[in-house]
Amino acid sequence: MKRRIPQELWFVVGGLVLFGALFVAEKTLNRYLLHILILMGIYSIATVSLNLTNGYTGLFSLGHAAFMAIGAYTSTLLTFPVPLREAYDLPRLPWFLGGPDAAWSFFPALLVGGALASCAALLIGAPVLRLRGHYLSVASLGFMVIVVTFAKTLKGITRGPMGISAIPLYTNVYWTFLWLFITMYVVWRIVNSRFGRALMALREDETAAQVLGIYPMKYKLFAFVVGAFFAGVAGGLYAHLTKAIRPFEFSFTLTFQIVVMLIVGGMGTMSGPVVGAVLLLALRYALKPLEEHLKLYGLIELVYALLLIVIMLWKPEGLVGRKRVSARGRQERKEEGEWARFSILR
């Protein structure tokens, strides 16, 4: 308990420094760089929240883009200005959301977007998380396809493939980094609690964790749902930054980018996801002129994929992470020498 107070203090000090730096950044950077900075914040939120399932719990969700889509569309529909709704074929809000003449303000809209993403995660996680971790990868990927399909076909709500434009610009550096701060704080609190240790125990050895009285389903579902909430918020921030959203933006490419950011930075670390998001976005905007001038479409994704493979093969703990040898693996290796290399099936 003694060590906790100074760590909390670090968060406060870090937060103050961060917002001081943001103030300076907002005054000095031009609009393009500021846009990139905000994107870095949004992607960091998405990556940090993905880390909760993929890094700390050892599940591998590939549906993050779907939760971002849910958050983006929900918050957009809530905040969209009333006078423009007619022209953009968007429905007015029903009575329980404030009636036809209401448009929500930004913060509660983000919360509702996140909450809806959480509900979706609950719905998809409940059947799938009972099973072996792999099924979550495929089922969450499938869920993403389903969400994109709905976004394309429910034309009365989402305007279909052409998407929604003229979304009010609400996202700024302060909102974004406030949310990043909240996300990191929540993840940090979870990870450094009994709950978080249970998650990591499940990651290391599910059977052993069960023996200790950890009910896997409950903990996994919790991690998945919390991760989805912040993904939804990130989606909402994204929509109110770019001012236009289309269904295909929230497809596998987006999920893949976030996954690469997480892995390059380091799964299961606090700073890794942020480092990964910042580095890879910087790389993206450095390569973008090259891709456009030389007409090498796909170059950025190619580089991302290459980075992912290189990291996985030579530094799987990521840039920030430290090499982690699980107790079990070490013992097996000692006892069985070479054989441990083959112990894949358990």
Next chain:
Amino acid sequence: MFSLSYFLQQSMNGIILGCIYALLALGMTVVYGILRLINFAHGALITLGAFFMYFVFFRLGLPFVAALFLVLGFGGAMGLVLDLVAYRKLRGGPEVALLITSLGFYTFIENFTKLIVSPQPYAFKTPEFLATLYRTPYLTFRTVDVFIIFSSLLIMLAFHLFVKRTKLGIAMRATAENLEVANLMGIEVNRVISVAFVLGSAIAAFTGFLWGAKYGQISYDMGFLTGVKAFVAVVVGGVGSIPGAMLGGFVLGLAEILSIAFLPTRFAEYRDGIVFAILILVLLIRPSGIMGIREEVRV
């Protein structure tokens, strides 16, 4: 509209799509059975196979049979390269590392293809001798449809015999049953795994050709959803079961085609959604699939 001939026609389309899924599911289920790896890169081999066929057959004008064998060889070689370069290094590590790496390889190959060919889809003409149209009172079909069904059945039969009758096939099953024990019995596990990758990838590349010949269009991203759906077929049929994978492929193909054929046209866009809804249903009701056995957890 919903006449007998319409039903037969759509069923045939479903069976053909089912053949494609079943062929892909074969390779995926063997690899998953041994390594617990959902091999996303498997989907990329469909794309590679299709484009390779396009270049050797249409551009270089090689004879059809020679081109087919080249495609098979190319696919197999790619499978071997992936295994040697990457997957072998990761064995024994956390299972999820393999999955992530295969995802990386998928995206790498997809964007490499996009860079080299073009972001636009290519038209893939059906070879002339496969394009003859037959009309019967109930069914209209082309030679290529017959070709797909027969070649698929042939490959499945050959694969079945290989796994059941040959020494290498038995070794493969033993490895999938228990890798460590198989190793102790003197089976060269690494070689068996390589063979599984080579065979699966060769079949996947061939499937790419079938896809192009049937649907007339190939593109750099054609393999992604097809590959993932093939894994859905594996789950539907029962993970780790080879007959299950084939059955799952046919079930999925028929379900996909028949559901869009008999639902009102405005549901046509839900096609991919329907496949994954089936997956979630199966996971909910019978997670071990049609023919699978419950995976037991050993300490």
